[in-house]
Each structure stands twice: as C-alpha cells, then as structure tokens.
Amino acid sequence: xxxxxxxxxxxxxxxxxxxxREMVIDVMLEVQQFYGWFSDEALExxxxxxxxxxxxxxxxxxxxxxxxxxxxxxxxxxxxxxxxCQMTAGYESFVEHMQEKLGIQMxxxxxxxxxSLLPVCxxxxxxxxxxxxxxxxxxxxxTAEKFDQIIEDLRREK
Amino acid sequence: xxxxxLLQNRKPGRIATMDEYRQSGxxxxxxxxxxxxxxxxxxxxxxxxxARLLGRGGxxxxxxxxxxxxxEDAPHPRYLVCNADEMEPGTFKDRVLIHADPHxxxxxxxxxARAIExxxxxxxxxxxxxxAARILEREIQIARDAGFAGxxxxxxxxxxxxxxxxxxxxxxxxxxxxLINALEGKRANPRRPPPYPTTRGLWQLPTEVxxxxxxxxxxxxxxxxxxxxxxLALTDSGAGTKVFSVSGKVNNxxxxxxxxxxxxxxxxxxxxxxxxxxxxxxxxxxxxxxTRLMPESMYHVRLDYGDMKEKxxxxxxxxxxxxxxxxxLVQVAVNLMTFFARESCGWCTPCREGxxxxxxxxxxxxxxxxxxxxxxxxRKMCGHMKYSFCAFAPGAAAPVQGLIENFHEEVTAxxxxxxxxxxxxxxxxxxxxSHH
Numbered sequence: 001x002x003x004x005x006x007x008x009x010x011x012x013x014x015x016x017x018x019x020x021r022e023m024v025i026d027v028m029l030e031v032q033q034f035y036g037w038f039s040d041e042a043l044e045x046x047x048x049x050x051x052x053x054x055x056x057x058x059x060x061x062x063x064x065x066x067x068x069x070x071x072x073x074x075x076x077x078x079x080x081x082x083x084x085c086q087m088t089a090g091y092e093s094f095v096e097h098m099q100e101k102l103g104i105q106m107x108x109x110x111x112x113x114x115x116s117l118l119p120v121c122x123x124x125x126x127x128x129x130x131x132x133x134x135x136x137x138x139x140x141x142x143t144a145e146k147f148d149q150i151i152e153d154l155r156r157e158k
Numbered sequence: 159x160x161x162x163x164l165l166q167n168r169k170p171g172r173i174a175t176m177d178e179y180r181q182s183g184x185x186x187x188x189x190x191x192x193x194x195x196x197x198x199x200x201x202x203x204x205x206x207x208x209a210r211l212l213g214r215g216g217x218x219x220x221x222x223x224x225x226x227x228x229x230e231d232a233p234h235p236r237y238l239v240c241n242a243d244e245m246e247p248g249t250f251k252d253r254v255l256i257h258a259d260p261h262x263x264x265x266x267x268x269x270x271a272r273a274i275e276x277x278x279x280x281x282x283x284x285x286x287x288x289x290a291a292r293i294l295e296r297e298i299q300i301a302r303d304a305g306f307a308g309x310x311x312x313x314x315x316x317x318x319x320x321x322x323x324x325x326x327x328x329x330x331x332x333x334x335x336x337l338i339n340a341l342e343g344k345r346a347n348p349r350r351p352p353p354y355p356t357t358r359g360l361w362q363l364p365t366e367v368x369x370x371x372x373x374x375x376x377x378x379x380x381x382x383x384x385x386x387x388x389x390l391a392l393t394d395s396g397a398g399t400k401v402f403s404v405s406g407k408v409n410n411x412x413x414x415x416x417x418x419x420x421x422x423x424x425x426x427x428x429x430x431x432x433x434x435x436x437x438x439x440x441x442x443x444x445x446x447x448x449t450r451l452m453p454e455s456m457y458h459v460r461l462d463y464g465d466m467k468e469k470x471x472x473x474x475x476x477x478x479x480x481x482x483x484x485x486x487l488v489q490v491a492v493n494l495m496t497f498f499a500r501e502s503c504g505w506c507t508p509c510r511e512g513x514x515x516x517x518x519x520x521x522x523x524x525x526x527x528x529x530x531x532x533x534x535x536x537r538k539m540c541g542h543m544k545y546s547f548c549a550f551a552p553g554a555a556a557p558v559q560g561l562i563e564n565f566h567e568e569v570t571a572x573x574x575x576x577x578x579x580x581x582x583x584x585x586x587x588x589x590x591x592s593h594h
Contacts, residue, residue, distance in 0.1 A: 122248065123286045126250060
C-alpha cells in the first residue's frame with residue numbers, strides 16, 4: 001500500500017492542477033519508485049488516484065522505456081546498444097563481461113534482487129561511448145575494470 | 159578561429175551562472191521586449207524570419223514561419239514547448255547547451271513565448287538528462303527571482319511560467335505532435351495535422367514546439383540583428399552557427415559550434431581531431447540516425463540545410479556519426495533499423511510492419527544468407543515508408559536507402575560471398591532482447 005502521506009500529497013497536487021492527466025507520468029514514476037516496479041497493485045492504485053481506467057495506464061506503462069511492468073533490481077543497468085556504442089572496440093566482449101560479472105543475461109535480474117541488465121537506445125552520450133545508465137546516473141567511457149568498480153561500489157551501498 | 163555564440167560561456171565542469179550570462183549580454187533582449195515592448199511580439203517574429211533561423215531539431219523549418227501560423231486572435235493560454243527530448247542517436251548538443259549556459263535557453267524560451275504571446279512554457283526533457291532537468295529547475299527559480307520569468311516579468315504585467323516535464327522515455331515523443339499527446343498523459347502516438355499544433359495543440363490550445371538549440375539562438379538574433387545572424391554562416395543561403403555533435407571513429411568526439419556551412423572535412427580534421435590512427439573516413443551520418451548515409455565523395459560538403467538538400471542529403475540535428483573503412487555499413491544499418499523497429503510506436507501499419515521486415519532482410523544479408531533480390535525488395539519497402547502516418551518511418555528508411563544507393567558494392571559483397579567481409583575483428587551481435 002502507498003503511504004497515506006503520499007496519497008494526500010498527490011491529491012493536493014491534483015486539486016491544484018486543473019488537468020489531472022498532465023500528472024500521469026510523474027505519478028506513475030513516483031509510485032514505481034515506491035514499489036520498485038510498476039506492479040498490478042501499483043497500476044490499480046495509480047488508476048484510483050488519478051481516476052483513470054487501469055487499461056489507460058496499462059497503455060502508457062507498456063509504452064515507456066522507464067516504466068517496468070516486471071520486477072527489476074534495485075539498480076537497473078540500462079546498456080546503450082545504439083550504433084556509436086555498439087561499434088566501439090570491444091563492445092561485444094564488454095557486454096559479455098557485464099553478463100558474467102553479474103551472472104545474468106540481458107533482460108534478467110540477479111538473485112539478490114540488486115541488479116537488472118536491460119538494453120536501451122542511445123543515451124545521448126556518444127562522445128563518451130560506450131555508455132550505460134544505472135537508475136538515473138550515466139557512466140561513460142566504460143571498461144571492464146570501470147564496470148566492476150561501479151558494481152562493487154553499489155554492492156557496498158546496497 | 160570561428161566566432162562562438164551559443165557556447166561562448168561554456169566552461170569545463172560547470173554551468174555559466176546567471177551573472178556570467180548577463181555579463182555576456184544575456185537578458186538584454188528580454189528586458190527590451192518586456193519593458194519597452196521593442197521589439198514587439200510581431201517584430202520578434204519578423205526578425206526571426208528575416209534572420210532565416212531554421213529549426214535545429216532536425217526538420218530545419220523556419221521558426222519565424224512557424225510562429226506566423228499562430229493566428230492573431232487565437233485563444234489563451236498559449237503554450238511554448240521546448241523540445242529537449244534529444245533521442246536522435248548520435249545527438250547530444252542539447253545536453254551540452256543546457257549544461258553550458260542554462261540561462262541562454264531560459265531567455266530564449268521566454269522570448270519565443272513572448273513572440274506568440276504564450277503564458278506557459280513547458281520544457282519536455284528525456285529522462286536520461288536528469289542532471290540537465292535539475293539544473294533547469296534550479297536556474298528557472300533564479301531567473302524567476304530576478305524577474306526574468308514567472309509572473310509579471312520585469313513589472314511588465316506579462317507572465318511566462320516555465321515548467322520542466324520529464325519523459326518516461328520513448329523516441330517518438332520527440333516528434334512534435336506525439337510530444338503533445340505525451341504531455342496530455344496519453345500514449346504518445348503522433349497526431350496528423352491539420353489542425354497544426356500552432357492552432358490547436360496542447361489541450362487544443364495554440365502550441366509552438368521548438369528545439370533547445372533553436373531557442374538558444376533567439377536572444378542572440380534579437381540582440382545583434384538578422385543581418386548579423388545571417389553573416390555568421392559561410393554559405394549565402396545559410397544563417398547562424400550550428401552545434402555539431404561528432405562521434406564515432408574520430409580522435410576527439412564532442413560538441414563543436416561552427417558556422418553554418420562549414421565543410422565536413424574541416425569539422426572532422428580540425429575540430430574532432432581527425433580519424434583515429436589506422437582509420438580512413440568511409441562514410442558518415444550527417445544529422446542523426448534518420449538521415450541518409452553519406453559517402454566519401456561528400457567529404458568536403460558544406461554542412462548547411464540548403465546546400466545539403468540540393469545534393470539529396472539532410473543536415474538533421476547536425477549529429478555527425480563517423481564510420482571508417484573497417485566499419486561494416488550493413489551492420490550499421492542493422493543496428494539503426496533495430497533501433498527504429500523497437501522505438502516505432504506501432505500506430506500505423508507501414509512503420510510497425512515494414513521496419514521489422516526491412517530489418518529481417520538486412521539481418522539475413524549481414525549473416526551471409528542474403529540473396530540478390532533482397533536489395534530490390536528493401537528498396538521498394540523503404541519507398542513504401544512514405545505512406546506512414548508521421549515522419550518517423552521515412553526517417554528510419556533514410557540510412558538504408560543511403561546504404562543501398564551509395565554502398566551497393568558493399569552490400570553485394572555480403573551477398574556474393576555469403577558472409578560479412580568485415581567479420582574478423584568487428585564487434586557485432588545482437589545482445590538486445592526487448593524488455594517490454
């Protein structure tokens with residue numbers, strides 16, 4: 001269940017805006033933050049808050065890259081697979097390295113629920129290729145060593 | 159040295175503050191327009207038209223012309239939307255512009271809003287640019303406190319509220335009409351004009367959508383005049399500077415502001431540090447993923463909307479992706495088409511069905527299973543993309559059309575030898591499963 005304080009806050013914002021629908025994406029992302037992913041429960045609750053049909057939200061949830069309709073790890077690693085990153089020397093072995101390091105394939109989540117690996121289109125950091133984004137932090141000019149360091153740091157933070 | 163305009167305040171590692179922006183002439187145009195009403199909204203539109211400021215988001219449509227399509231008696235509130243959903247592969251100029259000098263963009267937005275008498279401005283920004291979104295929110299508040307934005311700007315009695323909207327990520331949202339649907343909390347399928355957004359856009363009210371870089375030009379044009387802006391270009395038909403994002407097989411990838419009409423060879427050799435050791439220039443995408451693949455014969459082309467159009471190419475966003483003689487262009491096309499097929503919103507049949515079809519044929523050719531007749535099928539299928547609902551599918555077809563026309567031999571070599579001639583030492587593969 002969403003915290004009462006959050007529900008009250010959203011309702012206040014909804015009253016202030018004349019058009020609740022303009023808040024849909026913001027609210028979906030916030031609710032997702034709370035649940036860790038956009039579960040059926042999240043979907044129903046958001047629909048209730050915004051007085052929209054769950055199907056209208058499903059239409060959006062399945063559309064956007066950063067709304068997850070399946071469980072994801074605490075850290076979602078979005079690996080750029082667009083042309084400039086993909087043609088940097090050693091890209092393929094770098095992707096293999098990431099998969100090995102985490103013990104998962106692209107599209108999967110580690111057993112401890114910490115990391116997911118997902119492909120994503122061009123992040124807009126082609127000058128720093130290859131790049132990836134973890135939650136909302138972008139890392140560029142990646143190497144296997146750099147990636148390992150990032151993962152170790154995140155593991156310590158949990 | 160070429161003069162720098164939009165990136166004149168760029169500093170390593172930090173933004174230019176409002177004071178620094180003001181020291182370089184910032185907010186003077188805004189003060190004149192709001193306090194003295196000189197230029198008036200009509201004057202602003204005229205100056206921008208005369209300056210030949212073309213939309214830098216890819217289409218190259220004159221901003222003054224678009225503004226003129228907002229009817230005088232159109233209802234209020236009106237909206238100015240700043241398109242910072244920079245998702246065109248290879249493009250990162252808007253990110254650099256926001257990080258370099260956010261107040262330049264804020265002033266540009268408020269002035270463009272003034273030109274069409276819009277009271278509300280929305281900055282639509284991609285989720286990957288969270289840092290830029292936070293910078294903008296913070297600096298908008300600073301501008302508001304200084305009276306340059308928000309209610310009653312500089313005591314003029316006129317308002318321009320600025321709002322930052324974060325997208326949840328989808329390429330099609332950068333298309334103007336799809337963006338409007340996204341802002342309305344709908345699935346971001348494009349709308350087919352008419353009515354055009356400038357008459358009935360966001361919430362059915364007049365809405366002008368402009369790219370970050372275009373808006374950044376506005377204060378400078380108003381400060382220095384249309385003639386000055388035109389004179390910045392190296393071509394007769396061009397105007398202003400262009401912020402090029404260069405990536406790929408060059409020594410020094412990055413953003414470079416150069417006069418419109420600069421030669422591609424100069425951009426690569428003198429600014430992007432030349433080709434990496436052991437690499438020769440083979441081809442480039444001149445303006446992002448949805449422009450035609452350009453061969454070596456165009457190496458000295460002047461990068462300018464007009465000049466390139468005459469030669470059958472598009473400057474697009476000015477995102478130059480450089481490929482060397484070791485890069486397999488069929489594989490480049492496979493990568494780009496994978497991107498487009500995945501990002502297609504699926505609304506219309508040609509795009510939803512056609513792009514995966516083209517991708518499948520390209521994949522077969524790359525895998526050494528191509529047949530001679532595939533080339534003609536691809537050519538035909540790319541031609542059909544013009545029947546799609548919006549400009550997405552024709553854009554998606556453009557690099558492939560460039561491939562089969564300009565690099566016919568390379569494609570044929572794949573088919574005749576039943577293998578990719580670049581296979582050894584070339585990264586490739588398809589690691590990407592869809593996660594939807």
